[in-house]
Amino acid sequence: MSVTSSQNLNKGELTQLLDIAREAIRGHFSEEGPKSPQLDLYGKKLLEPGACFVTLTVHEELQGCLGSINAHTPLVLEVHNKAIASAYQDRRFMPLTEEQLDHLMIEVSVLSEPAVLEVRSEQELLDYLSNNKVGVILSDNYGQALFLPQVWEQLPKPHDFIRHLKIKAGWKPDHWSSSMTVKTFTVTSIEGKYFEAI
Incomplete structure (x- = not known):
C-alpha cells in the first residue's frame, strides 16, 4: 500500500477511504449488493463534501477510472459511488469480474479544489x-x-x-x-x- 503526500487527510483517513472502495466492489459480488457506508462511523473530514477519482488496474493495466471534479457529496459516499462506477460503469472497459480480483489494485485520489x-x-x-x-x-x-x-x-x-x-x-x-x-x-x-x- 502506498500513500502520496497528504493535504488534509492523514494515513488513517486515507486507509478508511481505500477500505470503502474495497467494500463497494466486494458488495457487488454479494447477494445483498453494495451497501452505502455507515456515516456515523467516520470523522468530520471524511463527511465533508469531496471530489475524488477511483482508479482500478489489473496486471498493471487500466481497468476503470471515473471520478468527480467538484465537491457536492460527502467524501465517504463519493468514494463508494465512484468505486462502483469505475468497476462496472466505465464504458471503455468490460465490467470487472471475480476472476480479476486477485490482481486488482485500487487507487483513491482526493482532489483539491481546482x-x-x-x-x-x-x-x-x-x-x-x-x-x-x-x-x-x-x-x-x-x-x-x-x-x-x-x-x-x-x-x-x-x-x-x-x-x-x-x-x-x-x-x-x-x-x-x-x-x-x-x-x-x-x-x-x-x-x-x-x-x-x-
Whole structure:
C-alpha cells in the first residue's frame, strides 16, 4: 500500500477511504449488493463534501477510472459511488469480474479544489508545467478533459502530457483557442491491493 503526500487527510483517513472502495466492489459480488457506508462511523473530514477519482488496474493495466471534479457529496459516499462506477460503469472497459480480483489494485485520489491558471498561450502553460507536475483540466467551448497528476508517470514531458490531454477531449493535438480555460489541482491519494488487509 502506498500513500502520496497528504493535504488534509492523514494515513488513517486515507486507509478508511481505500477500505470503502474495497467494500463497494466486494458488495457487488454479494447477494445483498453494495451497501452505502455507515456515516456515523467516520470523522468530520471524511463527511465533508469531496471530489475524488477511483482508479482500478489489473496486471498493471487500466481497468476503470471515473471520478468527480467538484465537491457536492460527502467524501465517504463519493468514494463508494465512484468505486462502483469505475468497476462496472466505465464504458471503455468490460465490467470487472471475480476472476480479476486477485490482481486488482485500487487507487483513491482526493482532489483539491481546482484553481484557474491564467495563461495567455499554450507555451505559457507548458512553461508552467515544466516545474509543476499538477493535475490539469482543459476546457473549451465544446469539450473538457482531465488528467490526474499520476499521469505524469506515463507522460513526463509537458508537451506530450498536454497533447494527449487534448486528444482525450476530442481535439486535434495542436488545438488552442482564446477561449481555452486551464485549471490545475493536486491530489491526496492512496493505493492498495484489493485483497490487502482482509
